[in-house]
Amino acid sequence: MTAAADNSAEETSPPSNVTWLRPRPGASAPSDAELLRRCRNQDPEAWQLLIDRYERLIYTVALRNGVSAEDAADITQTSFVALLDSLDRLRDEERLASWLMTVARRQAWRLRNLTRRDVPLEAVAEPAEDPSADWATLTTLHDALAALGGACRELLIALYFDPDEPSYVDIAERFGRAVGGIGPMRGRCLARLREIMAEDEAI
Amino acid sequence: MAVSEPSFRELLDWAEGRLEGPRYAEIAAWVPQDTEAAASVAWIRSFHEASRLMPLATPPEAQRAALRRAIDDYVRPWAPTTYTVGALAVATRGPGTARGTRGAGADAGSLLDLVFDTELGAIRVAVLPGDDEGPLVRLSMGEEAAAALESGTPRVVLTAGERVRRVARRVSATEFEAAGVPRDVDQIWLDHARWHIRLSPPGDWRG
Numbered sequence: 492m493t494a495a496a497d498n499s500a501e502e503t504s505p506p507s508n509v510t511w512l513r514p515r516p517g518a519s520a521p522s523d524a525e526l527l528r529r530c531r532n533q534d535p536e537a538w539q540l541l542i543d544r545y546e547r548l549i550y551t552v553a554l555r556n557g558v559s560a561e562d563a564a565d566i567t568q569t570s571f572v573a574l575l576d577s578l579d580r581l582r583d584e585e586r587l588a589s590w591l592m593t594v595a596r597r598q599a600w601r602l603r604n605l606t607r608r609d610v611p612l613e614a615v616a617e618p619a620e621d622p623s624a625d626w627a628t629l630t631t632l633h634d635a636l637a638a639l640g641g642a643c644r645e646l647l648i649a650l651y652f653d654p655d656e657p658s659y660v661d662i663a664e665r666f667g668r669a670v671g672g673i674g675p676m677r678g679r680c681l682a683r684l685r686e687i688m689a690e691d692e693a694i
Numbered sequence: 695m696a697v698s699e700p701s702f703r704e705l706l707d708w709a710e711g712r713l714e715g716p717r718y719a720e721i722a723a724w725v726p727q728d729t730e731a732a733a734s735v736a737w738i739r740s741f742h743e744a745s746r747l748m749p750l751a752t753p754p755e756a757q758r759a760a761l762r763r764a765i766d767d768y769v770r771p772w773a774p775t776t777y778t779v780g781a782l783a784v785a786t787r788g789p790g791t792a793r794g795t796r797g798a799g800a801d802a803g804s805l806l807d808l809v810f811d812t813e814l815g816a817i818r819v820a821v822l823p824g825d826d827e828g829p830l831v832r833l834s835m836g837e838e839a840a841a842a843l844e845s846g847t848p849r850v851v852l853t854a855g856e857r858v859r860r861v862a863r864r865v866s867a868t869e870f871e872a873a874g875v876p877r878d879v880d881q882i883w884l885d886h887a888r889w890h891i892r893l894s895p896p897g898d899w900r901g
Contacts, residue, residue: 535769535770538769542761542765546753546761547750547753551748551749551751552748555748561757564753564757565863567757568764568765569873569874571765572768575768575769576827576876601825629744629747629748651741651742652745652748652750653749654749674707677706678701678707681706682703685734685737
């Protein structure tokens with residue numbers, strides 16, 4: 492079942508007292524592979540969509556690796572530049588999320604060691620893992636969310652990864668959906684995410 | 695009446711405390727006795743735990759806009775149409791200072807030191823050891839030059855032809871740094887509302 496199919500179940504039209512004023516976020520979102528293909532053709536809009544999709548993830552990874560907010564913003568930029576440099580060499584487009592997370596963490600290490608100019612990056616020991624962050628779990632999870640894609644990914648990010656913990660009302664307004672539709676969609680999306688993660692474990 | 699098997703959504707609602715009343719109790723009794731239901735709840739709880747490991751922060755709006763402009767620069771062709779050219783005055787390879795021209799603060803570990811004479815005074819470009827992506831390039835200027843640039847937002851842009859390859863990070867009032875500089879970079883630009891200065895390193899400058 493694809494993310495696009497998720498959008499068609501149950502919510503084909505709003506209740507009579509609700510009017511959708513704008514296209515639902517993620518309703519027809521291109522996959523990472525599609526965006527990367529467009530980026531290779533130097534499509535500026537595709538780059539902006541990738542930034543929209545991964546900016547917060549990269550920024551957060553940088554922050555969690557011990558740099559300031561300003562440096563995290565720099566790392567977000569350099570991580571996208573690294574992607575731009577690596578477009579023709581990317582081996583697994585299905586794991587773009589974890590690739591970007593790894594690059595962001597590497598950039599944070601490099602930034603923290605910029606004062607050690609006589610030490611090649613390869614010789615810089617990795618810092619101790621943040622004890623509160625299971626990196627393998629996080630990279631697997633975000634790759635699965637990327638595979639899920641579309642409105643499902645955006646909904647789960649809004650419901651479960653937003654530190655502001657928006658209400659169903661806030662999310663319904665953001666997504667242009669009826670409040671009563673958020674619960675069922677959340678259930679479908681999580682069920683599909685579980686399937687994706689189970690398929691990935693089976694590989 | 696027989697209790698109906700809970701759907702995944704009901705298990706989710708139950709695990710998240712969104713169910714009340716008799717159905718809550720029914721599912722509470724069902725889960726321990728149904729292997730699949732218990733596995734679903736366990737997965738839901740592990741997902742909750744994983745999502746709480748790293749809530750996603752949002753960068754400040756100004757930085758978000760700057761990021762989009764910066765990447766747009768990288769993607770679209772970029773080349774100033776009017777500019778002055780810095781004259782290469784000194785080029786010194788290997789560690790140590792450039793003879794006779796450099797003041798304090800030279801990097802003893804630099805692979806190459808270049809000094810350009812420009813309308814803003816001497817501008818130094820140091821190529822320093824970096825990583826497998828490429829060297830670190832540091833551009834340094836005098837305090838008077840830095841003061842002259844304060845009226846705008848100066849950038850140091852490294853290009854290969856019309857393609858932006860790096861936009862240096864400003865590390866102090868007088869210094870910019872770009873890491874992992876690719877081999878194909880052939881020009882360094884000081885880009886400002888009032889000044890556009892091109893610095894052309896020698897052909898083998900990256901070593």
